[in-house]
Amino acid sequence: MGQPLTVGLIGAGHISAQYLATLARLDDLRLVAVADLDVERARTAAEQAGAVGTTVEGLLERDDVAAVLNLTVPAAHAETSLAAIEAGKGVYVEKPLAATTTDARRMVDAAAAAGVVLGGAPDTVLGTGIQTARAAVDSGMVGTPVSATATMVTPGHERWHPAPDFYYQPGGGPLLDMGPYYVTSLVTLLGPVVRVIGAASALRGERVIGSGPRAGESITVSTPSHVTGALVHASGAISTLVMSFDGTATRAANIEVHGTEGSLTVPDPNRFTGPVSLATPQDSWRDLPVSAGYRGAARGYGLADLHWSGAFAGEPTAGRAQGALAFHVLEVMEGVLEAAREGHSVTMTSTVARPDAVPLDDR
Structure with missing residues (x-):
């Protein structure tokens, strides 16, 4: 340039x-x-x-x-x-x-x-992990995408972050903190969202800082710390989202995509690389070779x-x-929280085209 x-x-x-x-x-x-x-x-x-x-x-x-x-x-x-x-x-x-x-x-x-x-x-989402999964979806390896799941469960960032207050205030929480990685990946893989439903909780009103100069100090939780949502994509596919700072761990795949001809496991969307695996009715799980994304x-x-x-x-x-993509992702997440709070589904006012795929690039 x-x-x-x-x-x-x-x-x-x-x-x-x-x-x-x-x-x-x-x-x-x-x-x-x-x-x-x-x-x-x-x-x-x-x-x-x-x-x-x-x-x-x-x-x-x-x-x-x-x-x-x-x-x-x-x-x-x-x-x-x-x-x-x-x-x-x-x-x-x-x-x-x-x-x-x-x-x-x-x-x-x-x-x-x-x-x-x-x-x-x-x-x-620009790394080889999500982009190799995107290439698999675009090439028809799973057939027509029908559904996806996205799961993130951790005990919370106060264990390691020396100043974790904002993670437990409005604008934070597991959905707005970690959700952008997952929702952006889902939009990249399956396209924009048109409607959401949700449920949320915050059963622990305080957290204790575990490291740094404020270790042992309690902070107040003022935003949901466990959120579940269902995202209806414009394509008709439905994604299920679980974002939690209230568990210990999970064995669930970070993201799975299920289609009419196969299923795909997608690596941790908080990282740029990772294995992508495909299963079909004819073959058990096998890792796919890296085929797209910025290697570096x-x-x-x-x-x-x-x-x-x-x-x-x-x-x-x-x-x-x-910013249009980031805005749409934010509206999806805010919509899930509104749906959880109000007890009804929320229709998105924004939409966005799927970002262009990233060909394999050594930069």
């Missing part, structure tokens, strides 16, 4: 290390500045990356920042992104796109009005894919990790 895309990173917290590692090895992305509410933390991260540490305001004023990588907490995604858009910057946001669809809609509309890029995580994919490849696709070169809706 010619010149590297110049990037300013906002939010030098826990997840930033993974993005910084990707930025360091992709020549097509060049980190120029890092900002954080804790300016010293920003300067430390920037120094290690050969960039400049600054305030959020200082970063947004820089003429050499073409794209803002927004790694703030979910409650700050909208405010930070809108400020970046107002400054004329393209934005790529860590998942979820925003804490609410109301805020996310403001972001989508503002980016469209300004003619700038709005992209959103997760980009794990890691966090940040969504931003790179937008750049490689020309999104920052006058085609802001080009590329796979578009």
Whole structure:
């Protein structure tokens, strides 16, 4: 794409290390500045990356920042992104796109009005795991897809995260934290969702931090910690979703896709690689060879894919990790929570085309 895309990173917290590692090895992305509410933390991260540490305001004023990588907490995604858009910057946001669809809609509309890029995580779907599964579905290996299941069960992030408060506040919880990986994968595999139903609970009102300087401190749970949903896709396929911070473990496949001619197991959508297995009425389970996706994919490849696709070169809706997809995924998840709260099904107001498949790519 010619010149590297110049990037300013906002939010030098826990997840930033993974993005910084990707930025360091992709020549097509060049980190120029890092900002954080804790300016010293920003300067430390920037120094290690050969960039400049600054305030959020200082970063947004820089003429050499073409794209803002927004790694703030979910409650700050909208405010930070809108400020970046107002400054004329393209934005790529860590998942979820925003804490609410109301805020996310403001972001989508503002980016469209300004003619700038709005992209959103997760980009794990661009790796060889989900993309090999996508290729299997597209080639008809399972016949017509009929249903899918997606299951994530863990004891909760307070065991290892030193500041897990936001995981148990509105905008967090297992669905909005981990659900984006699963729902984005389901949309990638089976297409957009038209209607959802749901049930949810939060049977434990407090959690105890297990590591770091606040170990032993109790935090309040104010969002569902176990969520079950059914997603009706426009194709007619139905996905069942279980997202929980209330269990210990599960032996269920992360994702399974069932069709008229076979069944497919799909690897952990929180990772970029993993085995894809196929079973048919004639053959037992067998692993499929890697056939699609970015081989080197890691966090940040969504931003790179937008750049490689020309999104920052006058085609802001080009590329796979578009804000429209992240918005639809957020609406699906918010719809499941609304359905659980209100006791009725919820019809989606948005739709989105399945992102283009990723051919096998060694980048």
